[in-house]
Amino acid sequence: METTGRKELRPSGCPAPLQFDLLEGHAIVAAGWVVWMRVAVFIKREAARITASAGVESTDAYVGYESGGYSNSVALTGVGTFWSNQSALVIGRAGSFNRMSITGAARMWSGSSVLGETAAATGNVVTVGGASSLWHNTGDLVVGNAGAGNQLTVGGGGTVTAGQRVLVGLNAASPDNRIELVGGYLSAPELQINTGTVVMTDGELQVNRLTNPGAAGGATFLWSGGTIRPKRDDLDISAPLTLTNAAGATFSTLDTGWDPRTIRVTGVIGETGGSQGFSKTGAGTLILEAHNTFSGTAVIRAGTLLVNGSLASNSTVTVHSAAIVGGTGDVGRLQLSAGIYSPGNSSGTQTVAALYFTNGAFRCDLAGDGRDLVKVTDEVRLSAAGSKTELDLDVNNFTGYTTHEAFTIVNNLSDQPAYEMGHYWRQGVALFDGASFMAQDGGNSAWLQFKIDYDGGTGNDITLTVVPEPAAMALLLLALGGVAVSRRRRQHVRPRHRF
């Protein structure tokens, strides 16, 4: 059957949908507008093509309805081409190896969609690619309901959206279903991987939940490139993520409206094929709560990283100028050439394998009776030649000290000698061993004098001691001018996040 030009099939006065059964032959809809109004489209065998400047409207649609309905092909292509389907679109109800492609800025709208509805429906494939090509579902999009080996590929600037969930492998009997995100956008409130695989090599995944409720089914998210960002609001990731590239994968904590958000990851971030990592961009906070196993580098370019679970001891975190790193969980090698490191979520304790500063700041929160403390198991390097690492004390109604008694801010658990660690700077002044300096308590405006030692504790721990004398007033008056200027400057540069 060939359909060209403008044709309308209106079953007037007919309450039941008219079935447009394509049993054989081709439906070629070209150069015009064909309205299949209130029509159920049943493409049972052979191929249908919808080409440039043509449109289809339908109530529900099946491509490959019967088990004999295999190897059908629906191609939507070209600007102005569209298919608007009110309720369910099924690619492979009982049929296998059916295909739908949406390319060249063509558009498909559907209420909900399923690839591989029954167990008999395998190997059905939908491809969406090319700038402005769109497949939008107002409800769920299911890749593999009971069928196996079905696949959605999104690439080259195409967009696939669901108003509710994108589901991969809806039940445990539907293995090997797959989404490949090789470019473009996949956007939904939730991406749920029950069984099967999501492979992300480029493009953007925009979701608020990335879940894996059928964890026993072996769901996999393989991530070598592209950006995961919150769709709107925050993003919770409970599915495990497997990194497959040293630096290609990016978390952005800016949502699709460019507002800073929180991404909370409770799934384990692992790796395959060697030592892999990721980067984080944008204002907002990435919180890692699992015991992660990747061994490569996490590059924190902007915003905040809190490690409250753990990172592998042989992994690396590098901190760039607009970034802050902290948390209460174990970190491997922590390397700052800029930015801020502050243990804890406010004041708190964190263990790192190795702490390397070349510039940047160590911000030590002294709040109430709480103090920041970092424990280092392997090595501490506070500065490299020509660099200045700032010791930034953030003092707020501090009561956690006894006058003249040292408290530890860096507990060096290694046998590294103190002289190898180097020293901090504070407002342009080198803080050598035994140096004293003034800091104002931001909570009560009181001035405190601190002494710093690098050979405290077991001989290689960094300690502070509150020493109110001698001649506190004289020192205070001397300090007031310069420090007051510094305070004003610091208020401008201090990040809003306090942790």
Ligand SMILES: [Ca+2]
């Ligand atoms: Ca802190």
Ligand SMILES: [Ca+2]
């Ligand atoms: Ca020690």
